[in-house]
Amino acid sequence: MSVDVAHRSRWETSEVVFGIPFLIGVALQFAVPLSVPPGVLRQVLIPIGGTLIVVGVAFVVLARREFAQQGQPTDPGLPTGKVVTTGVFSVSRNPLYLGVIGALVGVSLALNVLWVLVLLVPAVAVCHYVLIAPEERYLAGKFGEAYGVYTASVRRWFGRVRVGH
Numbered sequence: 001m002s003v004d005v006a007h008r009s010r011w012e013t014s015e016v017v018f019g020i021p022f023l024i025g026v027a028l029q030f031a032v033p034l035s036v037p038p039g040v041l042r043q044v045l046i047p048i049g050g051t052l053i054v055v056g057v058a059f060v061v062l063a064r065r066e067f068a069q070q071g072q073p074t075d076p077g078l079p080t081g082k083v084v085t086t087g088v089f090s091v092s093r094n095p096l097y098l099g100v101i102g103a104l105v106g107v108s109l110a111l112n113v114l115w116v117l118v119l120l121v122p123a124v125a126v127c128h129y130v131l132i133a134p135e136e137r138y139l140a141g142k143f144g145e146a147y148g149v150y151t152a153s154v155r156r157w158f159g160r161v162r163v164g165h
Contacts, residue, residue: 006138007076012130018100021123025108025116034114042112049110052102059099062088076135083143085150092158093151097127132156 007013028034036042066087067074074096088095101124108116139147153161 004079004138004142005077006080006135007131010077012076012134014097014100014127014131017127017131018104018120018123021119022104022107022116025113025119028115028119029113032115034118035112036114045109045112049106049108052106053110054106056099056102056104056106059088059092059095059102061099063095063099076131080139080142083139083147083150085154090154091160093154093156094132097131098157101127 036045064074066084066089070082070084070086072080072082072084092098101120104116104120108114108120136151140151155161
């Protein structure tokens with residue numbers, strides 16, 4: 001019996017899509033260092049990176065909490081019972097992925113591991129095609145107009161759509 005889910009493979013997770021490039025970036029940093037040289041810029045990037053880590057982790061925690069409060073799974077291999085539009089989902093259709101990206105940009109900047117930042121670019125593209133696109137098709141197919149109303153009012157990454165402007 002087939003289960004109605006967005007992802008069927010255990011490899012279709014943010015841990016894989018972002019984790020593998022992160023680990024490769026760390027390994028590349030040891031093999032072929034890519035860093036901001038010491039100086040004022042380097043000193044400025046540390047607190048910026050730290051802030052992005054905190055904000056990114058907060059997005060992940062808030063999204064997971066909202067899913068739990070709504071009785072919805074965070075595992076993309078499990079079926080979803082409704083479209084969650086409250087909490088952090090009212091400003092991002094993908095707050096979990098956005099949070100992971102923010103935290104990884106923060107780690108890259110705070111720890112001066114620029115390979116992580118470089119490899120994050122293809123990881124975001126893979127995230128779009130392997131994770132987000134199938135999830136959007138699944139939600140549109142399962143929830144139809146309700147999901148369409150949501151996508152018309154909340155941007156994929158961040159922000160609400162202004163109507164009438």
